[in-house]
Amino acid sequence: MLVKRPGWVPFLTCKCPKCATGRVFNNRLISVKFAETRYSCPSCSFSFEPEPGFFYGAMYFSYALMVGLIVTGCIIFYVIGKFDYAIVGIPIAIVIMVPLIFRYSRMMMLYIVYPLMYKDKFYGKP
């Protein structure tokens, strides 16, 4: 049975993977408390954390995104011929991108891992 799932727009705007309307995070991206994740969706009450420590797995996605950022930065600095500036430019880019990487690694956990590992909780029991 094919189940319709939300597309890219709810993922990029950090909306609930089930109903695509409720916000996953409490605060705005540019905030001191950018990391506060809700326990459940405010509109459909879908639980974002199927078990305690579910979001520890987001570290793997965060690592992959960070490596991608570093490799991309190295390539860009090499192509423009200013590779010496990479030692300063890439850490600055990492510090700026930390909230984005944190949030999208959690969103990847919700959109990729949750439906694969917790089918009963995500799709409901047949």
Ligand SMILES: [Zn+2]
């Ligand atoms: Zn929802």
